[in-house]
Amino acid sequence: MSQKPAPFALSDLRRSLAEAALRAAPAAIGRVTFGTPALDEPLGGGLARAALHEVYAPATADLAAATGFAVGLAIRAAGQRPILWVRQDFVDAETGRLHAPGLTELGLDPARILLVRARDAEGVLRAGAEAARCSGLGAVLIEPWGEPRLLDLTASRRLSLATETSGVTTLLLRVAAAQAPSAARTRWLVRPLLSRGLEANAPGDPAFNLRLLRHRGGLSEREWCVEWNRGRQSFEERRLDAAPLSRPLVPLPADRPAALGAPDSGLRRTG
Template sequence: MTSLARMDRLAALRATIADIERRPALAEAAATPQSGADGFILPTPGLVQEVFTDERRHAGATLGFALAQARGLLSAERPAVVYLQLQAEAQEMGLPYGPGLVSLGFDPAALVLIRPANIVELLWAAEEAIACRAVAAVLADVAGQPKALNFTASRRLSLRAASSGASAFFLRYGAWREASAAQLRWHIAPALSGPLSFDARASGETRWQARLEKGAITNTHNQEWLLEWTENGFEIIDTGSASPAQPLAQPALSRPVPADLADRHPQTA
């Protein structure tokens, strides 16, 4: 090969590499989290999000938060959400509860459960599921700190999500944080449910305390919200005007009566 031909080939290779390097940046730029009129994030396809909580006993809060976003990504073209969980962690962490999903407005038939044997298989399954055009979102429940779930792995998933249009949510536990290519990182904690208008002592709609630790959302400068679930999605609760529920006033009694159980149910009932 002559020196001129070698130079031409090197120039062609440089142009090819430059084109490859430009594509991921353009793909990721298309997946920008947006906020609605209430200032909170709208379900955005093509993102990788980490959802952290401090303790495993709050796993229901992280799962509910991720499923609530995934519900908004479901469509006729993408009717499925894939839930990944390691076999060894299934006994301790449990599974999504069907009637609870219904109360969240999520059809249990849309949830595909997969239990890989190890973290390498879980990451492979997550990447393949994200590439599937019928999948709206992938939820990966990872309780430990596996070495395989590093920045390189998260970068691969981020690029795959940006190119395919599906989203990925990694449910994590603990106060530690590691480098990742996730566009958003949340810290989620369960909050006291809202009061019911007809019974101030009963539990109302589910609430989350959500704090955005990494990333940014357009049209808002907030980083922390108190969220309540409604049939139309998340609603932000104004903590400045919120007040604890007061028990219902009861008239004075003219004679002794049996003590109340629960919410004004007598012992003799």
């Protein structure tokens, strides 16, 4: 049976968000660039910063790639501000917990993450809405599991209005879910690509197949192949002549369900 989050959890989150808002300057405005003209130019300079964006993993096996893409966007949106990540417990049980060394491989210091776990979709949406209103954050990632009834068009509108008011980029990461009506500014479908080989057969940069499914600015559906450059902390268009490794590779390892009782090394929990 689904249980509601304990009352103190939301109050702790509110206190943490209030402290973040006091420490931070006003939220940035404008757009979040990808760092490559191949994406930025068609999108009019990148993604709207003060907006809700959806990132879909078409299958559970694609979640690592979708997560890596969302993390890259969060890094570029946040600058030096903290990133708040709201995750439903069931995602941990099905796919494994976030792993700090994997985030480091993407160029994200785990100490910058405020990690909030919620038992159910209601808790995820409540915490996500609170976070989206906080102008002291750099980005918010909201990760429910599946197709919760509460995550409807009305709920997405609340999230959209919250981020438009605060100016904080909010990313809704969806797995095991069909596409549904939403107030999100853009919707992306992400699959992994084979990484290109480096010298001495070292692991290559994570590579993604991106399909833009929806763009409220009128851009039609289109597709890109990109890599994430950790050093530059930017996306780069995938070279067609790049020699791939023998398997998809996204450096975002996760602890398996057997480790659910262990603490998250380097990740700060709120609530």
